[in-house]
Amino acid sequence: METQWLDPTEREAWLRLIAVAELLPGVLDHQLRSGSGLTHFEYLVLAMLSESRERTLRMTGLAQRTNATLPRLSHVVRRLEDRGLVERFPCPEDGRATNARLTGAGWDQVVAAAPGHVDTVRRHVLDPLSREQLAQLKEIGDALLARLDPDGRMTALYDPDRA
Amino acid sequence: METQWLDPTEREAWLRLIAVAELLPGVLDHQLRSGSGLTHFEYLVLAMLSESRERTLRMTGLAQRTNATLPRLSHVVRRLEDRGLVERFPCPEDGRATNARLTGAGWDQVVAAAPGHVDTVRRHVLDPLSREQLAQLKEIGDALLARLDPDGRMTALYDPDRA
DNA sequence: CGCCAAGGGTTGTCCTGTCAACCAATTGGC
DNA sequence: GCCAATTGGTTGACAGGACAACCCTTGGCG
Numbered sequence: 001m002e003t004q005w006l007d008p009t010e011r012e013a014w015l016r017l018i019a020v021a022e023l024l025p026g027v028l029d030h031q032l033r034s035g036s037g038l039t040h041f042e043y044l045v046l047a048m049l050s051e052s053r054e055r056t057l058r059m060t061g062l063a064q065r066t067n068a069t070l071p072r073l074s075h076v077v078r079r080l081e082d083r084g085l086v087e088r089f090p091c092p093e094d095g096r097a098t099n100a101r102l103t104g105a106g107w108d109q110v111v112a113a114a115p116g117h118v119d120t121v122r123r124h125v126l127d128p129l130s131r132e133q134l135a136q137l138k139e140i141g142d143a144l145l146a147r148l149d150p151d152g153r154m155t156a157l158y159d160p161d162r163a
Numbered sequence: 164m165e166t167q168w169l170d171p172t173e174r175e176a177w178l179r180l181i182a183v184a185e186l187l188p189g190v191l192d193h194q195l196r197s198g199s200g201l202t203h204f205e206y207l208v209l210a211m212l213s214e215s216r217e218r219t220l221r222m223t224g225l226a227q228r229t230n231a232t233l234p235r236l237s238h239v240v241r242r243l244e245d246r247g248l249v250e251r252f253p254c255p256e257d258g259r260a261t262n263a264r265l266t267g268a269g270w271d272q273v274v275a276a277a278p279g280h281v282d283t284v285r286r287h288v289l290d291p292l293s294r295e296q297l298a299q300l301k302e303i304g305d306a307l308l309a310r311l312d313p314d315g316r317m318t319a320l321y322d323p324d325r326a
Numbered sequence: 327c328g329c330c331a332a333g334g335g336t337t338g339t340c341c342t343g344t345c346a347a348c349c350a351a352t353t354g355g356c
Numbered sequence: 357g358c359c360a361a362t363t364g365g366t367t368g369a370c371a372g373g374a375c376a377a378c379c380c381t382t383g384g385c386g
Contacts, residue, residue, distance in 0.1 A: 003277070003278040004281075005281065009294065009297050012301045015320060016307075019308055019320055022317070027311060041372095058334085067185045070334075071335085071374070074336055076373095095334095095380080095382075096335075096381045096382065097381090118168065125177060128306040128309060129176075129307075133299070133302070133306070134172050136299045136303065137180065138179055140296050141183055144179075145182055149182070233366085234367085235342085235343055237366055238343080239343095257364080258351050259351045261365065
C-alpha cells in the first residue's frame with residue numbers, strides 16, 4: 001500500500017497540534033508545582049476524587065478517568081497517602097478492590113490549588129480563543145477522542161453526563 | 164482578586180483539550196516504539212535533522228525545535244549516537260557549540276519509520292476531521308501557540324516559513 | 327464442593343527526564 | 357589585552373513512569 005503523504009492543510013493542522021500537545025503539559029506542570037507542590041497528574045487525581053460522591057473512587061475507575069496505568073496510579077496514590085492527602089481502604093463490596101478517598105487535607109489542597117490553576121488555563125488557553133473557537137474546539141476534541149479513546153475510558157473526565 | 168470560574172462552554176473545550184493532550188503522546192509513542200524502536204521524541208529529533216540542510220543542526224537549535232531542555236537533548240543524542248543514528252562534532256564557527264548530524268543509518272531509520280507514523284496520524288487525527296475543521300484547528304493552534312510559546316522557540320517546527 | 331480463569335492491585339526493575347553543578351569558549355567593557 | 361559575565365553544552369544524582377511478574381479475590385462450571 002502506497003503511503004498517502006500529508007497535504008499542506010493537513011500538515012499545518014497536525015504540526016500545531018503536536019506543538020500544543022508538547023508544550024501544554026509543561027506549562028501546567030510548572031505552574032502547579034511552583035504554586036502548590038503538585039504535579040498536574042496529582043492535581044488531576046485529587047480533582048477527580050473531589051468531584052466524586054463520598055470523594056471516593058475505586059483505583060480502577062480513577063485510573064481510567066486520569067488515563068493512568070494501574071501501576072502508575074498505585075505509586076502516585078501511595079505518595080499522596082504518605083503526604084496525607086488521600087487514604088486507601090479495601091472496598092466492602094469486593095474484596096479484591098481498593099478505594100481511594102480524599103482526606104480533609106487533600107480537599108483543602110485542591111481548593112487552594114484551583115484558583116491558580118484556573119487562572120493559568122485562562123491565560124494560556126481560554127483567553128486567546130473566541131467563543132466560536134471554543135465551540136469548534138469542543139467539536140474537534142470530540143471527533144479526536146472518538147479515535148484516541150474508542151472505549152471511552154476517559155469519558156468521565158471530559159463528558160461526565162455521558163459516563 | 165476573585166477567581167473567574169469556567170462557564171460550561173469553556174469547561175467543555177478545556178476538558179477535551181487536556182484529554183487529547185493526555186492521550187495523544189501515548190498513542191504516537193506506542194506505534195513508533197513497536198514499529199520502529201523509536202520514541203516519539205527520538206523520531207522528532209531525527210525528523211528535524213532530516214529536514215535541515217546538511218542534515219545538521221546545533222544542539223541549541225535542535226532543542227528549541229523539539230521543545231527539549233538542553234540536558235534532555237544531550238542525553239537523547241548520546242543514546243542515538245551510540246546506536247549510530249546521529250553523530251556529533253564541534254561547530255567550526257563557534258568553539259562552544261556542538262553540531263548534531265544525521266548519519267546514513269539515521270536517515271534510513273527515519274525513512275523506514277515515516278509511513279507507519281503518518282498512517283497513525285491519519286487514522287487517529289486527520290481522518291476524523293473535516294477539511295473545515297482542519298483549517299479551524301490550524302487557527303486555534305496558532306492562537307494557543309502565541310501564548311504557550313511566546314518566544315517562538317518551536318516556530319521552526321510548526322511554521323518553518325516564518326522561522 | 328473444587329478448580330481454574332479472569333479481575334483488581336501492588337511491588338520491583340529499568341529507562342527516561344529534570345535539576346543543579348560544572349566546564350569551556352566567547353563577548354564586552356575599560 | 358584582561359577579567360567578568362554570558363552563552364553552549366555535558367555530566368551526575370535523583371524522581372517519576374512503563375512493563376512484567378506476582379498475589380489475592382471472585383465468579384463460573386463441572
